[in-house]
Amino acid sequence: MRLRDFVGNQRLVEILRRGRLPGASLFTGPEGVGKKTLALSLAALANCKEGAKNELCGRCSSCVKEAAGHHPDIRLFQPHKNLIKIDTMRELNREVQFRPFEGRLRCFIIDQAETMTEEAANCILKTLEEPPETSRIILISSFPHRLLPTIRSRCQAFPFHPLGREEILRYLEDHLTEDHPEMRASLAEGSIAIALSLDLEETLEQRDRMLELLTSWCGQESFEALYKQCEQLPLRSELKTREGVRRYLNLLQRIGEDLYFLQVDTPERIVNQDRLDDLQKLSEGVELNWVRDFLYHVDRARWDIDHYVNPLMCFETLWLMSSRETSNVGNRHRQV
Numbered sequence: 001m002r003l004r005d006f007v008g009n010q011r012l013v014e015i016l017r018r019g020r021l022p023g024a025s026l027f028t029g030p031e032g033v034g035k036k037t038l039a040l041s042l043a044a045l046a047n048c049k050e051g052a053k054n055e056l057c058g059r060c061s062s063c064v065k066e067a068a069g070h071h072p073d074i075r076l077f078q079p080h081k082n083l084i085k086i087d088t089m090r091e092l093n094r095e096v097q098f099r100p101f102e103g104r105l106r107c108f109i110i111d112q113a114e115t116m117t118e119e120a121a122n123c124i125l126k127t128l129e130e131p132p133e134t135s136r137i138i139l140i141s142s143f144p145h146r147l148l149p150t151i152r153s154r155c156q157a158f159p160f161h162p163l164g165r166e167e168i169l170r171y172l173e174d175h176l177t178e179d180h181p182e183m184r185a186s187l188a189e190g191s192i193a194i195a196l197s198l199d200l201e202e203t204l205e206q207r208d209r210m211l212e213l214l215t216s217w218c219g220q221e222s223f224e225a226l227y228k229q230c231e232q233l234p235l236r237s238e239l240k241t242r243e244g245v246r247r248y249l250n251l252l253q254r255i256g257e258d259l260y261f262l263q264v265d266t267p268e269r270i271v272n273q274d275r276l277d278d279l280q281k282l283s284e285g286v287e288l289n290w291v292r293d294f295l296y297h298v299d300r301a302r303w304d305i306d307h308y309v310n311p312l313m314c315f316e317t318l319w320l321m322s323s324r325e326t327s328n329v330g331n332r333h334r335q336v
């Protein structure tokens with residue numbers, strides 16, 4: 001991938017493509033933001049035969065081999081059955097000593113480096129400390145705290161950040177031809193990998209369920225009625241898992257944001273354009289302050305989820321909390 005086409009983390013990309021790659025580096029950050037892609041592109045850049053201005057030419061024999069995944073000087077190590085074992089790292093220790101076969105630098109990329117066993121990690125300490133002049137090692141990890149401190153301290157760290165919604169949207173519009181790229185981008189949690197793997201049909205179905213729930217809640221349904229609605233399958237079983245509740249909270253956040261955009265008269269920013277009529281009806285029954293509070297409670301519930309509160313309890317508390325706010329709106333007093 002050309003470096004100029006890389007999405008997100010632009011400052012980091014600039015530093016890395018213009019600078020000299022350190023002997024050992026550690027790329028950290030969430031999954032699906034391009035850590036491995038960038039590592040491979042940098043390895044290709046180090047070996048490109050014609051590239052100018054810190055960019056891959058894409059045509060030379062080196063670039064062609066890298067794109068096809070078999071450049072003899074670029075090695076990618078990945079876990080097998082969730083582990084990188086000592087034998088694999090012994091192979092790295094041996095190969096790191098070779099001079100480049102064709103290019104200028106031999107590059108070794110260890111993906112999901114946190115899956116190295118302790119033995120495997122200990123076996124490359126010396127190599128990380130003093131890699132040969134013509135070799136570079138890049139460790140990649142979304143969970144760097146799981147690495148041995150002795151590994152971390154021997155690498156120069158480069159932190160990657162989640163991508164912005166706009167960045168993901170731009171990527172999707174360039175690479176996908178389908179409806180609802182906004183929906184994908186807004187639920188991607190900063191990761192292109194999540195954006196691409198989202199089951200859109202299922203997501204829209206879940207979104208509709210949340211919209212229905214919110215509509216009946218704002219339409220004076222009692223908590224018991226809401227609870228019954230939650231009891232219905234498949235919602236109930238999904239609400240038992242952290243991941244399930246987080247997904248529903250994300251969808252509720254998008255709906256809440258849409259209500260906010262309607263309230264402040266910027267309907268063009270609405271993500272759920274296909275349900276505009278229903279959103280408008282819902283928006284007429286609530287006030288801006290309620291929408292703000294609702295978004296606050298959704299955010300709060302997400303924080304609770306990440307801090308090990310029971311998922312179903314998080315979800316139910318959200319409704320109880322936002323009901324208290326609704327009771328301030330005109331005659332929306334209700335008993336809970």
Ligand SMILES: [Zn+2]
Binds near residue numbers: 047048049050
């Ligand atoms: Zn090239």
